[in-house]
Amino acid sequence: MKSQMTKAKLAAFATLLSLSASYAEAAGVLTIGRNEDSTTFDPIKSAQNVDNWVFSNVFDVLVRVDRTGTKLEPGLAESWTISDDGLTYTFKLRDAKFSDGSPVTASDAAFSLTRIRDDKGSLWSDSFKIIDTATAADDKTLVVKLKGKSVPFISMMALPNASVLPKGVVEADPDGFAEKPIGSGAFTVEEWRRGDRVILKKNPGYWDASHVSLDGVEWIVVPDDNTRILNVQAGQLDAAINVPFSRVSELQKNADLTVRMDPSTREDHMLINHEHGALAKKEVRQALDMAIDKKAIVDAATFGIGEIANSYIPKGALYHYADNLQRPYDPEKAKEMLKAAGAEGLTLNYLVNAGKETDEQIAVLVQQQLAKAGVTANLQKVDPSQSWNMLIDGDYDISVMYWTNDILDPDQKTTFTLGHDTNMNYMTRYKNDHVKDLVAAARLETDPAKREAMYVELQKIAKDDVNWIDLYYSPYINVMRKNVTNFYQNPLGRFFLEDTVKN
Amino acid sequence: MHRYRFILTRPLQFLPVIFGVSIITFVLVRLIPGDPARVLLGARATPTAIANVRAQFGLDEPIWMQYFYFLQNLLKGEMGKSITYKIDVLPLIATRIEPTLALVFSAVLLSVLIAVPLAALAARNHGRPVDHLVRVVSTFGIGFPPFWVALMLILLLAVAFPVLPVSGYGSTLGDKLVHLILPSLTIALSLSTVLMRSLRAAIVEWLKSDVATAARARGMPESIVFWRHVLPNAVAPTINLLAVNIGWLIGGTVVVESVFALPGMGQLLVRAIFSRDYMVVQGVAMVFACATVLVNFLADIATVAADPRVKL
Numbered sequence: 001m002k003s004q005m006t007k008a009k010l011a012a013f014a015t016l017l018s019l020s021a022s023y024a025e026a027a028g029v030l031t032i033g034r035n036e037d038s039t040t041f042d043p044i045k046s047a048q049n050v051d052n053w054v055f056s057n058v059f060d061v062l063v064r065v066d067r068t069g070t071k072l073e074p075g076l077a078e079s080w081t082i083s084d085d086g087l088t089y090t091f092k093l094r095d096a097k098f099s100d101g102s103p104v105t106a107s108d109a110a111f112s113l114t115r116i117r118d119d120k121g122s123l124w125s126d127s128f129k130i131i132d133t134a135t136a137a138d139d140k141t142l143v144v145k146l147k148g149k150s151v152p153f154i155s156m157m158a159l160p161n162a163s164v165l166p167k168g169v170v171e172a173d174p175d176g177f178a179e180k181p182i183g184s185g186a187f188t189v190e191e192w193r194r195g196d197r198v199i200l201k202k203n204p205g206y207w208d209a210s211h212v213s214l215d216g217v218e219w220i221v222v223p224d225d226n227t228r229i230l231n232v233q234a235g236q237l238d239a240a241i242n243v244p245f246s247r248v249s250e251l252q253k254n255a256d257l258t259v260r261m262d263p264s265t266r267e268d269h270m271l272i273n274h275e276h277g278a279l280a281k282k283e284v285r286q287a288l289d290m291a292i293d294k295k296a297i298v299d300a301a302t303f304g305i306g307e308i309a310n311s312y313i314p315k316g317a318l319y320h321y322a323d324n325l326q327r328p329y330d331p332e333k334a335k336e337m338l339k340a341a342g343a344e345g346l347t348l349n350y351l352v353n354a355g356k357e358t359d360e361q362i363a364v365l366v367q368q369q370l371a372k373a374g375v376t377a378n379l380q381k382v383d384p385s386q387s388w389n390m391l392i393d394g395d396y397d398i399s400v401m402y403w404t405n406d407i408l409d410p411d412q413k414t415t416f417t418l419g420h421d422t423n424m425n426y427m428t429r430y431k432n433d434h435v436k437d438l439v440a441a442a443r444l445e446t447d448p449a450k451r452e453a454m455y456v457e458l459q460k461i462a463k464d465d466v467n468w469i470d471l472y473y474s475p476y477i478n479v480m481r482k483n484v485t486n487f488y489q490n491p492l493g494r495f496f497l498e499d500t501v502k503n
Numbered sequence: 504m505h506r507y508r509f510i511l512t513r514p515l516q517f518l519p520v521i522f523g524v525s526i527i528t529f530v531l532v533r534l535i536p537g538d539p540a541r542v543l544l545g546a547r548a549t550p551t552a553i554a555n556v557r558a559q560f561g562l563d564e565p566i567w568m569q570y571f572y573f574l575q576n577l578l579k580g581e582m583g584k585s586i587t588y589k590i591d592v593l594p595l596i597a598t599r600i601e602p603t604l605a606l607v608f609s610a611v612l613l614s615v616l617i618a619v620p621l622a623a624l625a626a627r628n629h630g631r632p633v634d635h636l637v638r639v640v641s642t643f644g645i646g647f648p649p650f651w652v653a654l655m656l657i658l659l660l661a662v663a664f665p666v667l668p669v670s671g672y673g674s675t676l677g678d679k680l681v682h683l684i685l686p687s688l689t690i691a692l693s694l695s696t697v698l699m700r701s702l703r704a705a706i707v708e709w710l711k712s713d714v715a716t717a718a719r720a721r722g723m724p725e726s727i728v729f730w731r732h733v734l735p736n737a738v739a740p741t742i743n744l745l746a747v748n749i750g751w752l753i754g755g756t757v758v759v760e761s762v763f764a765l766p767g768m769g770q771l772l773v774r775a776i777f778s779r780d781y782m783v784v785q786g787v788a789m790v791f792a793c794a795t796v797l798v799n800f801l802a803d804i805a806t807v808a809a810d811p812r813v814k815l
Contacts, residue, residue: 039589040588047547048545125552125555126551175590179590193598193674193766194588194595195598195766195767195770196671196672196764220671220764221764222670223770224761224762224764226654226762227654227657227669227670227763227764228764230661230662230669230670233662234661234662234665236661236669236670236671385542385779386537388541388542389536389537389538390536403546416546422549422550422551426546
């Protein structure tokens with residue numbers, strides 16, 4: 001009888017032990033709340049941050065952007081060389097494995113680059129048209145030949161969309177791959193419960209696996225801001241991303257939580273339609289710049305968290321010009337300038353993204369500020385996908401939008417906003433031939449010092465011409481439990497979950 | 504059994520209804536300004552990239568051709584490909600049906616569990632303080648917006664007294680049931696009010712009716728009068744009210760699913776509308792339409808079963 005009791009106790013004890021062991025394992029899984037679900041795991045078929053952020057966990061790119069967002073560092077490519085004419089890029093690949101155990105070869109890399117350029121479903125074809133050929137010289141050597149010189153090309157290799165995928169697996173079943181991918185990143189997709197969560201597991205075959213502390217990650221969809229944050233407060237999630245400005249100071253007071261504000265490349269700016277009447281005059285646009293009190297916007301709409309923007313190249317990004325002109329807020333002067341330019345009693349159609357709290361607040365503020373300079377702004381609130389159409393069609397006078405960089409090199413944003421490309425300089429219809437030539441020349445300049453000078457020049461001219469009105473820069477705001485450390489994003493948005501620790 | 508013949512004939516009338524819904528949603532979703540290709544590509548969109556996407560999803564065809572393809576697909580049992588998710592719409596919706604169905608079902612069940620006893624209590628104490636109290640309290644149920652009620656419930660039962668999960672759905676049956684308590688309670692608090700009022704009024708009527716008087720005259724105890732003669736008769740209009748409200752109820756799940764992060768069809772629909780994912784909007788609308796038609800049909804059957812005098 002007695003021995004039986006002991007046995008039972010022992011068995012119970014063993015069960016307890018094994019239970020606590022399994023809890024300990026689960027303790028290494030980081031749960032993160034985010035607004036939206038992933039849409040696909042085929043990296044060429046998405047242009048959205050929600051996807052890119054998970055692509056970076058699962059796949060690996062040839063070249064990475066470092067933690068500070070200002071330098072390139074080796075990814076799958078240990079090293080690379082660029083020919084003197086700037087047309088041939090040779091990448092040396094490291095020894096790495098896909099999560100199915102097969103080695104990452106140069107032909108996988110060549111396949112992936114050719115595919116993002118040619119595949120019918122690729123949303124990135126245009127950006128990769130610059131590639132002439134991508135071939136494997138041997139198992140570990142990738143040679144990429146460009147159709148023309150392009151300095152920013154190497155930065156594009158860090159786009160999660162250009163991740164290196166296993167050729168054989170993708171070719172065999174592209175649709176299946178988009179559902180359950182195989183990559184060479186720090187984590188593998190264990191399960192994707194659509195609409196609910198993406199469950200990632202540590203990839204033991206990852207080339208830098210010894211650095212990875214987490215056993216797994218769960219990206220959990222919680223669309224409502226309040227619920228997402230409440231989950232972290234109640235300890236049911238380890239972290240939540242996209243915390244609204246309005247919640248920061250309150251969460252900072254909570255001893256269980258850490259609020260991280262990592263520098264981003266986000267810039268909010270006011271687009272101006274240069275083709276509409278008086279807005280074609282530089283003096284009128286300058287006057288509007290002076291009529292808008294950016295400090296008031298930062299204080300009221302971002303609760304003091306944002307920072308006044310003085311250039312289209314955001315602070316902390318490559319070649320940002322810190323000494324760029326910042327016009328003072330001076331509604332009286334603005335009024336005079338408008339009068340001198342013959343634009344007295346100007347009336348503007350202000351297109352507002354409905355449902356975006358910050359944008360709506362800014363609209364009301366700006367409307368009052370402009371009134372002090374004698375400008376009437378009529379607010380037109382529409383849903384964001386509709387306003388996007390109206391911007392493209394030129395059906396607006398002013399509108400607040402934002403931009404975040406995808407790549408390290410300033411060329412991408414510069415081309416879109418000042419390059420006189422097919423998108424009418426980000427829908428502003430801004431025209432300046434000197435700027436157009438300078439943007440094209442900067443793309444080809446290999447000497448970093450000269451190139452920086454060109455971008456400084458561009459920032460000065462853009463400010464003088466007021467291509468748009470720079471409003472503010474803002475950080476990524478994420479909240480996490482105190483036991484989570486090193487959960488951060490670089491300015492391009494990449495989450496370095498391979499560094500994250502959950503204690 | 505003659506009374507039940509409509510069960511065979513009624514479904515034929517569904518076809519034109521579903522067909523009408525398909526045309527209306529097809530046209531309406533395309534009338535909203537905005538372009539799915541532009542949303543998909545975001546700020547970096549170039550005209551060629553937009554043209555590519557439009558061609559890929561057949562959006563460059565004339566609208567009547569698009570509708571023709573839609574019908575063609577429907578006959579094959581398909582609903583096209585989601586522009587956002589790049590997979591077929593039906594399997595996409597299939598993954599989302601369960602949470603919504605579970606939510607609607609548990610909300611209705613909970614509403615009935617709340618409404619019937621309260622209605623009975625109020626009606627049997629007609630005109631007395633208890634009756635007034637129930638009516639006043641129930642007014643609050645309608646008065647508060649669901650998203651607010653949802654947040655208050657979370658704050659109370661998941662944060663202040665953490666007995667229930669804040670949000671989500673879970674993977675095992677028990678887990679799912681626990682996760683459904685707060686969302687269905689949120690809906691039930693307002694739905695039960697509507698049901699309660701109608702049921703209370705009907706019970707008051709039937710308590711005064713000849714049927715009840717006759718039963719009492721035969722010496723039946725009041726409880727039997729109530730349960731056997733009053734309640735079955737009083738319930739019929741409430742069943743119909745519930746059926747009529749099913750559309751409203753499904754609409755209500757959209758907000759509740761979003762606050763409680765339930766991976767259901769409501770969330771899918773909202774996301775699809777914002778990204779102008781036409782195929783998904785059409786698909787979900789069709790599923791909702793079929794569900795509404797089906798529920799009304801079932802309600803008719805229930806009404807006929809509950810009241811021998813009803814003929815349809």
